[in-house]
Amino acid sequence: MTATVSAPPESPSVGAAPPRRARRGRGGLLIGGLSVALVVMTIVSAGRGQLQIPPSEVVGSILHRLDANLEWVLRQAGVSVDLPLDAGPRPAHVQGENTLWLVRFPRVVLALLVGAALAAAGALMQGVFGNPLAEPAVVGVSPGAAVGASLVFVTGANFLGEWTVAVAAFATGLVTTLLVYALSRSGGRTEVVTLVLTGVAVTAVAFAIVAFATFVATPEAREQIVFWQLGSLNGARWQAVVAVLPFVAAGLALAIAMARSLDLLALGERSARHLGVRVERLRLVAIVAVAMLVGSGVAFAGVIGFVGLVVPHLVRMIAGPGHRVLLPASALGGALLLVSADLVARTAIEYADLPLGMLTALVGGPLFFWLLRRTRTSQGGWA
Amino acid sequence: MRLTRAHRLPEPPVAGSVVTAAAGVSVTLGGTRVLDDVSIEVRAGEVLALVGPNGAGKSTLLSALTGDVAVSSGSVTLCGRPLSAWSATEAAMRRAVLLQQVRLSFPFTVAEVVWMGRAPWAGTPLEAADEEAVRAAAADADVAQFAGRRFTSLSGGEQARVALARVLAQRTGVLLLDEPTAALDLRHQELVLGVARSRAAAGVAVVVVLHDLNLAAAHADRVAVLAGGRVVATGTPAEVLGGDLLSDVYEHDVEVIAHPRTGTPVILPRR
Known part of the structure; x- marks a missing residue:
């Protein structure tokens, strides 16, 4: 929260602390926390199921796709670069990629x-x-x-x-x-x-x-x-x-x-x-x-x-x-x-x-x- | 939802000019004629008290002035134009309304409720005055000390003052207050009507519905007496608040004496 409260804490004044900003501080924390939890949960959830895929491999798979797609888009625009996004391990299992992209991700995103x-x-x-x-x-x-x-x-x-x-x-x-x-x-x-x-x-x-x-x-x-x-x-x-x-x-x-x-x-x-x-x-x-x-x-x-x-x-x-x-x-x-x-x-x-x-x-x-x-x-x- | 269309900002009030008026207004609710050919003018810089027995049409007249009830005949003007010529936001920049019943669906804090009064000014140059207006309004209504509390945790009288602070924060040229003193103790009754008078001194037109005739006599510049949906008398408290008229209107013997020190009419039911 930014320092918008100019009144001493023991006498909160109505005008001095606009509730929009005060609340926005607390609300911002909540929204930030929920966003982080949602990203983590999405990655964990996508990896769970009959075929277990560790979160690192889920992230790796997403990054590789992202990297490939971005490079393709840039190539269409006449720019040929090798983006450094394709980091992390890819799913070890043969069916890993298909399971993630055809079954798990659509279901998780729909949820x-x-x-x-x-x-x-x-x-x-x-x-x-x-x-x-x-x-x-x-x-x-x-x-x-x-x-x-x-x-x-x-x-x-x-x-x-x-x-x-x-x-x-x-x-x-x-x-x-x-x-x-x-x-x-x-x-x-x-x-x-x-x-x-x-x-x-x-x-x-x-x-x-x-x-x-x-x-x-x-x-x-x-x-x-x-x-x-x-x-x-x-x-x-x-x-x-x-x-x-x-x-x-x-x-x-x-x-x-x-x-x-x-x-x-x-x-x-x-x-x-x-x-x-x-x-x-x-x-x-x-x-x-x-x-x-x-x-x-x-x-x-x-x-x-x-x-x-x-x-x-x-x-x-x-x-x-x-x-x-x-x-x-x-x-x-x-x-x-x-x-x-x-x-x-x-x-x-x-x-x-x-x-x-x-x-x-x-x-x-x-x-x-x-x-x-x-x-x-x-x-x-x-x- | 807010459209980005520019709103016409209000002009500063000219002292003594009519800022809101009802002309020949009749209102029929559920087959009953609640207001019958009522004409009233409210000028910048005055406190006009509406008094009268229960069911006389005071609140309905206020609702007609705000546009909440449709008039079956006659017209209502605000700042020189028919009420319907203003958009909802433009009307909100010109008149603020305190209703008799104060409610809140969700437990907002007192500060948040008072800030709601600034909503009409969002996106206008007057937005810069938001903080100052809210602070002053909270001080005027004596609610600054519970700014951080939830509105729903307050007593009835405290809630009424928070609602008043919200209305004051709106900083409009017209203030319409429906029984602002009903739930208040003696000190806060005086405080609230004192605020109404100081706003009037600054050029605001204040209409206040009152049940306590002594408050009307002490604080109003003019008093309009309503009975049976009609205005039966309008004038200064000394002109209007006479024993005969009040006995007639209230169907109870009323005596009026001059206060020995101030000379203000003091109204007492004869017991």
């Missing part, structure tokens, strides 16, 4: 993207609705996306090739969220209890549609639906990464652009408007961003719960509720969590791939309960 998307979407949702319990699943994004995905599996629709499931899940997720939002508004206000209850009602209908789809499906499609709902990154390929990446990048960019307005929204809709926030537009953009983040992630990874609830909550406990730190830190934390969870999912039991959604809920449920208790005792209840 990273989906985790970041889910956690950021959770933070965004909580900010927009001014409630720490809002979660994409609560307001129907995930169940809505499940409707689209299961209908695609049942009908065998393939109108957009690789992108069909993602586009269908995204579209139905967005429609469901907008529906919940529209239904829970009255007199220009959104009451949180109404919102949650509307989410429950819409989710029930969504699950009924998914149940019907499961009922009429062929055994093969039925299996796809069931496993999709359990949540898994099994069989992730680079195409999935390419399909998810633009949605997640755009969703995160939108979310971070709204950070300051989301802080003001904590004062309530009217006070936020009195400070210059266009609340209705903000909510609409936020909902589109949430649908992009969750819809695209859920489309390839299935329903993965609690990431959007637990991660922002933990970040708030460490770095405070300011969204300029909360959103990027949640994205990093979510990525770290899901890369770790996926490592457990595919290595805990040999020759078995545990459902990822099951794992996150199994850990996330009790953890969230503990967080609730802790917050209650330390803050004297919810604001």
Whole structure:
């Protein structure tokens, strides 16, 4: 932290220590720490599995590829140099390179993207609705996306090739969220209890549609639906990464652009408007961003719960509720969590791939309960 | 979200000029006419108190002035233009609003809440005054001593003062305060209305909704009495706060005596 605090420590003055900078110091540490942990975890995770590859060889493999690709790019530009990046050992095993680049890396990168998307979407949702319990699943994004995905599996629709499931899940997720939002508004206000209850009602209908789809499906499609709902990154390929990446990048960019307005929204809709926030537009953009983040992630990874609830909550406990730190830190934390969870999912039991959604809920449920208790005792209840 | 489009910055106030006004404003909420043909002008440099019994339409009039409720007839102006001619940020550069109910969804610190008042000025030359404005506002509202505490851990009266500090930090030409003294002890009631008066002396137009008629009599330059959605009287406290009018409006026998030392009207219910 830079020395921005000019007042003596025993009498903290409001003006002397701008909270933006003070918080940025702590938030910066958190973001830095999470980034380092994420890089380490990604490398470790990529090396683990039936074929064990030491982290040094994983790094070596990445560096050699990077070196070769950069030199190729430079050659196309007419520059012929030998970059010194190709350091470190390459995977010793014959299948090492293929395992890393065809199986492990796409799966780890997808876990990273989906985790970041889910956690950021959770933070965004909580900010927009001014409630720490809002979660994409609560307001129907995930169940809505499940409707689209299961209908695609049942009908065998393939109108957009690789992108069909993602586009269908995204579209139905967005429609469901907008529906919940529209239904829970009255007199220009959104009451949180109404919102949650509307989410429950819409989710029930969504699950009924998914149940019907499961009922009429062929055994093969039925299996796809069931496993999709359990949540898994099994069989992730680079195409999935390419399909998810633009949605997640755009969703995160939108979310971070709204950070300051989301802080003001904590004062309530009217006070936020009195400070210059266009609340209705903000909510609409936020909902589109949430649908992009969750819809695209859920489309390839299935329903993965609690990431959007637990991660922002933990970040708030460490770095405070300011969204300029909360959103990027949640994205990093979510990525770290899901890369770790996926490592457990595919290595805990040999020759078995545990459902990822099951794992996150199994850990996330009790953890969230503990967080609730802790917050209650330390803050004297919810604001 | 903030567009990078340039906002029209406010002009410095001209003492005595009308900065915000409602002209023939009627508001209907849920089929009930809450405001009926209300006209009111607020001038730079004055404290205007809105008083009246519960349900008289004081808060609704304030909401009409902020644009929070749609008027069914009449017009509201801010700094010489219709309210709708300003963007949300431009309006926020001109008027700050303290609502009756103060809330915060997440446990921000007191300092962070006060800093939120500077949001409209982000990206303008006035951003340079941020730190000074926040420090002065925190001192004026007497909240500097708990700058680092979480807003949610404060008492109701402390929260109300933090909200006031946020509004003061916004440094606008118009201040609309809805019952700023409701949750406060005697010392802080005087302190808050003292701040309102010193802001008015610096050229700000202050509208303050008050329930305590003695506070209105002591601190307001002008008082507007509302009853049944209409303005029944406007003028200096001595002109307006008479026993007959107040007894009529409040449906309770009220007597008004002049303070033996200051001569300020003192309003007492006859018991």
